Amino acid sequence: MKQGSRFWAWLVFGVGTTYFVLPLLATFEFSLRKRRGEYSFDAYRSVFGDPNFQATFTYSVVVAVFTILLGVLLVVPTAYWIRLRLPHLRPVVEFITLLPLVIPAIVIVFGYIRMFGSNSTLPFLATARGTDALLVIGYAVLALPYMYRAVDTGLRTIDVRTLTEAAQILGAGWTTIIARIILPNVLIAVLSGAFLSFAIVIGEFTMASLLNRPAFGPYLQNIGANSAYEPSALALISFAITWGCMSLIQILSRFAPRSANRPN
Amino acid sequence: MADSTMSETARVSPGAPEISRLRLPLHWLGVTPFFVFALVFLILPTVGLIAGAFKNAAGDYTFDNIIALSQPKLAAAYWVSIQISFVSAILGALIGLAMAVAVVRGGLPPWLRSATLTFSGVASNFAGVPLAFSFIATLGRLGVATILLRDIFGINIYSLGFSIFSFWGLILTYLYFQIPLMIVIITPAVDGLKKEWGEAAATLGATNWQYWRMVVIPVLWPSFLGTTVLLFANAFGAVATAYALTGPSLNIVPIQLFAQIRGDVLYNPNLGYALAFGMIVITGLANLFYILFQRRAERWLK
Numbered sequence: 382m383k384q385g386s387r388f389w390a391w392l393v394f395g396v397g398t399t400y401f402v403l404p405l406l407a408t409f410e411f412s413l414r415k416r417r418g419e420y421s422f423d424a425y426r427s428v429f430g431d432p433n434f435q436a437t438f439t440y441s442v443v444v445a446v447f448t449i450l451l452g453v454l455l456v457v458p459t460a461y462w463i464r465l466r467l468p469h470l471r472p473v474v475e476f477i478t479l480l481p482l483v484i485p486a487i488v489i490v491f492g493y494i495r496m497f498g499s500n501s502t503l504p505f506l507a508t509a510r511g512t513d514a515l516l517v518i519g520y521a522v523l524a525l526p527y528m529y530r531a532v533d534t535g536l537r538t539i540d541v542r543t544l545t546e547a548a549q550i551l552g553a554g555w556t557t558i559i560a561r562i563i564l565p566n567v568l569i570a571v572l573s574g575a576f577l578s579f580a581i582v583i584g585e586f587t588m589a590s591l592l593n594r595p596a597f598g599p600y601l602q603n604i605g606a607n608s609a610y611e612p613s614a615l616a617l618i619s620f621a622i623t624w625g626c627m628s629l630i631q632i633l634s635r636f637a638p639r640s641a642n643r644p645n
Numbered sequence: 646m647a648d649s650t651m652s653e654t655a656r657v658s659p660g661a662p663e664i665s666r667l668r669l670p671l672h673w674l675g676v677t678p679f680f681v682f683a684l685v686f687l688i689l690p691t692v693g694l695i696a697g698a699f700k701n702a703a704g705d706y707t708f709d710n711i712i713a714l715s716q717p718k719l720a721a722a723y724w725v726s727i728q729i730s731f732v733s734a735i736l737g738a739l740i741g742l743a744m745a746v747a748v749v750r751g752g753l754p755p756w757l758r759s760a761t762l763t764f765s766g767v768a769s770n771f772a773g774v775p776l777a778f779s780f781i782a783t784l785g786r787l788g789v790a791t792i793l794l795r796d797i798f799g800i801n802i803y804s805l806g807f808s809i810f811s812f813w814g815l816i817l818t819y820l821y822f823q824i825p826l827m828i829v830i831i832t833p834a835v836d837g838l839k840k841e842w843g844e845a846a847a848t849l850g851a852t853n854w855q856y857w858r859m860v861v862i863p864v865l866w867p868s869f870l871g872t873t874v875l876l877f878a879n880a881f882g883a884v885a886t887a888y889a890l891t892g893p894s895l896n897i898v899p900i901q902l903f904a905q906i907r908g909d910v911l912y913n914p915n916l917g918y919a920l921a922f923g924m925i926v927i928t929g930l931a932n933l934f935y936i937l938f939q940r941r942a943e944r945w946l947k
Contacts, residue, residue, distance in 0.1 A: 386853075390751020394761075397744045397824070401768060404779045404821065407789035411782035455679055462675035470676065477683045483932045484691055485882030487899055488921045491906050492690025495697065495918075503685075518686050580770050586885035591906050601774040602889050605781075612778040619775035620767075627767045 405620065412613035424614040431611075433600060441589075441597035444513070445582040448520040449575040452528040455521065457571065460532045461563050464541045478529040481522050490519055490588045512592050519588045524578035531577070535570025536563075538637070569637045573630045580626035584619050691925065697918035710919035719901065723923065726881060726898040729812065733819040734876035740820070741827025742835075742869060749835045762832060765825035772822045777889035780818045784809045810891045818886060823876050830875070834868035834942060871938030878931035882924065898924055 415423040428434055463471050481489070493515055497505040505515040521528075544566070548558045564571065586598035601619070605612045701707045714720065748758040783790045786803060794800045808814050838861060846856040884899040893904055898920065904910045905917040 386750075387752045390747035390753050393743045393747040394751070394753060394757065397740065397747075400824075401764065401821070403790060404783040407783035408779040410789050455682055459676050459679040466672050467676060474676070474679070477680075477687070479932075480683075480687055483878070483925075483929055484687075485884075485899065485924055485928060487882070487884050487902055487906070488694065488924055489687070489690065491902065491917070491921050492694045493686075494906060496690045496693050522687055577770075584773055584775060586774050586888070587903070591903070598774060598885065601778075602885075605774060605778055605889055606892075613782045616775040616778035616782070620771055620779075623771050624767050627763065627770070630766075631763060 405617070408613045408616050412610055412617060415610040424610040425618075428611050428614050428618070437595055437597045437600035440595055441583050441585075444517055444520065444594075444596065445579045447517045448524060448582050449578050451517055451521040452524050452574065452578055453571055456525070456528045456532050456574075457564060457567070458559055460529060460536055461541065461559060464533075464536050465545060474529075478525050482526050486519075486523055486585075486587050487591070489522060490591045493519060494591065506592075512594060516588060516592050516594050516596070519592075520578070520582045520585065523585070523588075524574070524581055527577045527581070528574040531570045531574030532567055535567035535637070539563075539566045569633050572633055576626040576629050576633075580623045583622055694918045694921050695925065697915055698922035700915055702913070702915060710913075710915045711922075713913075713916050714919055714923055718896065719920065722896045722898045722901045723927075725812070725896055727927070729815055729819070729897060730877045730880035733816045733823050733880045734873050736816065737820050737823025737876050738827050738831075738869060738873040741824045741872075742831055742865070744824065745828050745832045745835045749832060750838070761828065765828040768825040769822050769829055772883060773885035774889040776818060776821055777886050780809055780814070780821070780890065784814065784817070810895075815887060815890060815895070818890060819880050819883065822886075823880065826876060826879060827872055830872045831865075831868060834865055838864060867938045867942035871935045871942060874931040874934045874938070878928040878935075881928055881931070 412424045413420040413422065415421060415427070459474065463474055494506065497503050497511075497515060499507040505511040541563070544562050545558055548562050553562070584598050584601060585596070586602055589596035590599045590602065601612070601615055604615060698710050699706055699708065701709060714723070744761065747753065748761045780788075782788055784802075784807075785791065786808075788809070791802060794802055809818070842860050842864075843856060846860055851859070882899065884903055887895060887897060887900055888903060891900075893900060901910075902917065902920050902924065905920060909917065911917055911920075
């Protein structure tokens with residue numbers, strides 16, 4: 382019986398692995414075919430040499446960094462305050478942070494376009510800078526569920542109340558407490574949330590495209606429509622970026638403080 | 646800082662109700678930025694769309710837009726979207742569960758389990774345009790797997806009616822993020838199956854099949870259903886993968902909505918809002934069921 386179940390386990394695992402590895406191998410093989418008759422890295426060379434690649438990728442990295450900053454500024458004080466003073470509000474905040482998983486990104490950005498047009502009270506879309514800001518805000522909303530969960534899990538491992546009281550006795554103000562006591566203690570959790578946000582934001586297509594921003598996602602889509610081998614190279618580059626972010630999260634989690642009430 | 650110590654004493658000593666009433670608004674100050682942000686950039690835009698769905702061009706309230714969703718093209722878009730999301734969710738859930746059970750319970754080497762979970766974390770986030778590129782390179786008309794199947798096995802999948810740009814092509818592509826998402830979410834539930842239950846069942850003389858039918862399946866059932874509806878919502882809201890794969894031609898709701906936002910192809914902005922409203926209703930219902938099922942599932946995971 383035991384032998385039989387192990388056979389099935391290997392079979393399921395083997396079929397699954399084939400399905401997941403084959404597209405990656407095929408994409409890699411395809412990306413090497415740019416030069417006729419032999420394998421070469423020409424597609425990668427052409428991608429990295431493309432000024433549009435450099436411009437859009439840089440743009441998306443900058444947007445991602447601002448998204449992370451906004452997310453941290455928004456989530457860390459809130460999660461801290463909820464733990465310290467307003468625990469009864471936790472379900473409300475959790476519900477709000479889960480809403481971006483319920484409302485599709487395309488609907489959120491549709492709402493923005495309708496609400497923040499040039500003639501509205503908050504005319505974000507009137508200028509390019511304003512639209513950039515709106516894109517950062519939209520991404521912060523998309524990343525909210527992940528950021529909040531990461532930070533809240535981090536806060537669970539430290540004794541927020543004691544740390545706060547100790548800091549207060551020593552004369553620290555709220556900004557000092559959050560920036561110099563709480564943030565360093567949940568830094569690893571914040572960084573996990575940050576890398577996950579980065580992975581989500583860097584190649585995002587829907588919001589950037591509908592807001593008409595020169596981001597990496599719309600660039601990818603455009604390349605896909607217009608060339609043969611570069612898309613494969615770009616797909617692997619994107620996969621490597623996602624992989625890198627996830628690996629960093631895993632490495633960081635090894636340094637995370639462990640306590641009795643750590644959930645996993 | 647002084648106010649926090651004051652309110653702390655106010656909370657513990659019932660003799661100072663005056664102060665607590667005065668201090669209460671200050672408590673809220675800490676979460677105000679978050680609530681204002683959520684209100685302005687999440688709730689109001691969505692509520693605005695929903696309100697727009699129930700208005701006509703002149704701003705009067707009406708159900709015309711909702712009724713207009715039943716026009717053949719839009720009804721077909723919803724139907725195809727629901728089918729694609731449903732099939733990819735069911736297949737993703739079944740295959741994901743099978744893989745989770747295989748790596749957790751199947752007696753495979755332990756490192757395979759952590760490798761699978763790591764890869765699943767990556768692949769569940771590898772959606773969108775690059776994923777579409779990968780599948781075109783693999784199973785497109787000139788894809789590597791298509792050519793291999795044709796030249797080595799003599800099977801021309803395109804002459805057999807397959808296309809990566811079709812219904813099943815899209816499902817095959819969606820499974821690349823649906824299966825890993827299932828693995829990531831369901832593995833803790835599979836871990837929650839206690840060894841003692843298997844031993845207890847065996848002591849009572851249960852066969853392997855009876856153990857599965859009477860213990861494993863009933864315990865995993867709520868988690869399974871919950872995650873399946875989550876996968877459904879996940880596929881339903883996906884735009885980029887489908888758009889990069891098939892272009893604007895495929896008639897599914899997110900792509901219709903994309904075209905509508907780009908250029909008012911329905912010639913009626915309020916009908917566009919209704920289209921978005923329909924999406925919120927469907928993903929909202931799916932998430933509601935997810936929460937209900939998850940609550941049931943948690944009973945066993947303590």
